[in-house]
Amino acid sequence: MDAGTQLADDAAVIERVLDHVDSHTTDLAAATWREPVEHYRSPERYAAEVDRVLRRRPVAFCPSAALVEPGAFVAREAVGTPVVAVRGRDGLVRAFLNACSHRGAAVAGESTGCAKALVCPYHGWTYSLDGRLRGIPHGHGFPDLDRGDGGLVPLWSVERGGLVFVAQHPPTPEMVAEVGALPELIPDRFRFVKVTENDVPTNWKIAVEGFLEGYHIRSTHPDTFFPIQYDNVNVIEQFGRNNRVAFPYRNIEALRDVDPADRHADGYLTFAYQLFPNVIVATQPGRTSLIVLEPRGIDTTRNVAYTLSDHHDGTTAAEAVLAKEESFAAKGARQDRAVMTSIQRALTANPREHFEFGLFEGAIGHFHRQLAALLDADTPTDEHEPRDG
Numbered sequence: 001m002d003a004g005t006q007l008a009d010d011a012a013v014i015e016r017v018l019d020h021v022d023s024h025t026t027d028l029a030a031a032t033w034r035e036p037v038e039h040y041r042s043p044e045r046y047a048a049e050v051d052r053v054l055r056r057r058p059v060a061f062c063p064s065a066a067l068v069e070p071g072a073f074v075a076r077e078a079v080g081t082p083v084v085a086v087r088g089r090d091g092l093v094r095a096f097l098n099a100c101s102h103r104g105a106a107v108a109g110e111s112t113g114c115a116k117a118l119v120c121p122y123h124g125w126t127y128s129l130d131g132r133l134r135g136i137p138h139g140h141g142f143p144d145l146d147r148g149d150g151g152l153v154p155l156w157s158v159e160r161g162g163l164v165f166v167a168q169h170p171p172t173p174e175m176v177a178e179v180g181a182l183p184e185l186i187p188d189r190f191r192f193v194k195v196t197e198n199d200v201p202t203n204w205k206i207a208v209e210g211f212l213e214g215y216h217i218r219s220t221h222p223d224t225f226f227p228i229q230y231d232n233v234n235v236i237e238q239f240g241r242n243n244r245v246a247f248p249y250r251n252i253e254a255l256r257d258v259d260p261a262d263r264h265a266d267g268y269l270t271f272a273y274q275l276f277p278n279v280i281v282a283t284q285p286g287r288t289s290l291i292v293l294e295p296r297g298i299d300t301t302r303n304v305a306y307t308l309s310d311h312h313d314g315t316t317a318a319e320a321v322l323a324k325e326e327s328f329a330a331k332g333a334r335q336d337r338a339v340m341t342s343i344q345r346a347l348t349a350n351p352r353e354h355f356e357f358g359l360f361e362g363a364i365g366h367f368h369r370q371l372a373a374l375l376d377a378d379t380p381t382d383e384h385e386p387r388d389g
């Protein structure tokens, strides 16, 4: 099924928002969801999430816009595995284990950059952008090495809708089809501005949940998002295993005077797309963020945020507008982090069986339902280890 067609167009979402505003309602799930508290603190459960879901499936790794030129690369850990994605001279993006075939040091040392070749800083072994081993200093010291077999370890990767997806194991045809069905999320006109990383002392699922409902806007964000948004008004859609939650701004009411055919969401609402399991694409006025919520352990999540902009022309004026928006969003993010950190702190002592997610929190229920379905259904298969040889 084409996931793109499962999502309403802007005009339909705006209509639904205005109806909710008029009738003081919001989208409701068919049922509440109970998630065992144990699922946030059990090391076995965490290991299953990592081994059988996060490292088993294609996950959005970085925006295509960070890899425009041949030689442009993005390097970071994906659930504990060092990965580098690089655009080749043929225009294709490839992903590799970021480890030299000699002694395993990282061949891409920075989070982003552009290089003619990937050169290991340890002994200078050099790889072409397609991962082939191209040069060994004092190569006569390795008389038995098969150079054709000495390239970087390739990982499955594909570009889709402005995102680069990487899988640490060869994905099933069904997983590949799920990526192929995604709509275009980051249009070509968006330029990569920067990437920031923050560690938050909370379980990765708590970090994901923070993006999936607007029920907390008034309480958590009284001086940031609440003044410009509504209390508990969202349009929530599911597409495949993924969610899209629309957070409307109060200025959306100006669209009542605009012909429905001419209504567009940009500037009137934020779409938060959750790409199952741990990636968020959030649209804001003038910019889009790709946020990867990287588990660093059961109780730590690295928030890796790629900022993209279609307004940023490199001028100081554009820089100032972006900086203002970012300091506002950063304040809101700090408010979320404080709440998430406090949930994590109380987990060990929490005697309750479940967290109960209400009818306003249906996107969270969908997230947990997908995770549970995969963990219950999958039998681990290790027949296709990509790292052999």
Ligand SMILES: [Fe+2]
Pocket (backbone or CB within 6 Å): 210, 216, 217, 220, 221, 332, 336
């Ligand atoms: Fe929030």
